[in-house]
Amino acid sequence: MIAYKSLAAGFVLSASVIAASLPARAADIVDTAVNAGSFNTLVAAVKAAGLVGTLKSKGPFTVFAPTDAAFAKLPKGTLASLLKPENKSKLASILRYHVVAGRYDAARITGAGAKRYAITSVQGSRIAVDLRSGVKVSGANVTKTDIATSNGVIHVIDSVILPPQRHASSARRQH
Numbered sequence: 001m002i003a004y005k006s007l008a009a010g011f012v013l014s015a016s017v018i019a020a021s022l023p024a025r026a027a028d029i030v031d032t033a034v035n036a037g038s039f040n041t042l043v044a045a046v047k048a049a050g051l052v053g054t055l056k057s058k059g060p061f062t063v064f065a066p067t068d069a070a071f072a073k074l075p076k077g078t079l080a081s082l083l084k085p086e087n088k089s090k091l092a093s094i095l096r097y098h099v100v101a102g103r104y105d106a107a108r109i110t111g112a113g114a115k116r117y118a119i120t121s122v123q124g125s126r127i128a129v130d131l132r133s134g135v136k137v138s139g140a141n142v143t144k145t146d147i148a149t150s151n152g153v154i155h156v157i158d159s160v161i162l163p164p165q166r167h168a169s170s171a172r173r174q175h
Contacts, residue, residue, distance in 0.1 A: 026150045029055045029063055033154070036147075041071040041079065048083045049092035055099075059151035062104040064127070064137050066160045074160055096123035097138075097163040105153055106145035110135065125163040137161060 026032070030052055033039040042065055046052055055061065071079055082091045099122045110131060118126035128138050135142040140159035147154040 026148050028151045029059070029061060029149045029154060031056075032147060032149045033065060038067045038069075038156075039065055041068045042066060045071075045079075045083065045091060045095060048085075049088055049095050051092060051095055055151075057151065060101075060103040061122075061152035062100040062102060063152065063154045064098045064100075064140070064142070064157045064161065065154050066098070066140070066157050067143075070140070070157060070159050093123055094160070094162060097121045097125055097127070097161060098157075099123070100127065103153055106135075106155070109145075109155075121163070123163055127161070 027035060030043065030046065033043050033046075046055060055063070081087060082094070100119050101122055104119065109129060112129070112131075115131045116129065118128050121127050128136075130136040135145075137155075137157060138161040140157040140161050142155050143158050144156035147156070
């Protein structure tokens with residue numbers, strides 16, 4: 001009987017040692033942003049836009065994440081206006097412009113072979129990538145790269161990027 005208890009205790013101890021030596025599972029994009037502490041505005045916007053479920057899904061996604069300081073650069077009143085329920089679709093469009101389907105780590109972004117190119121956001125518009133002086137996406141500087149999450153990667157940017165304005169149909173002609 002004592003031998004069985006010792007054997008069982010050994011298995012428990014071995015399992016504890018193995019579990020302690022395994023790397024902790026990375027949190028998803030939303031939880032990683034919450035835990036970082038510098039994306040409070042982004043997280044509030046994601047919640048207001050109803051995108052939490054999407055950014056917690058399997059992915060993978062690449063998020064160009066503006067910091068709280070980046071949101072503070074927006075013109076006065078812009079953020080408050082975007083967070084209103086009646087502007088939910090506009091806010092969601094702006095936030096989806098910060099997301100690319102797939103995992104684009106820094107090596108993939110900088111190893112593209114071209115100094116300027118574009119990648120398509122989940123919003124549908126193209127994000128301009130410029131490698132000529134650092135790394136810029138649609139004019140924002142990438143300040144930190146490769147924050148790994150369970151469902152993608154986050155790159156920190158210093159400005160909120162806005163999708164290009166879609167122009168009215170060119171079918172209208174002046175007579």
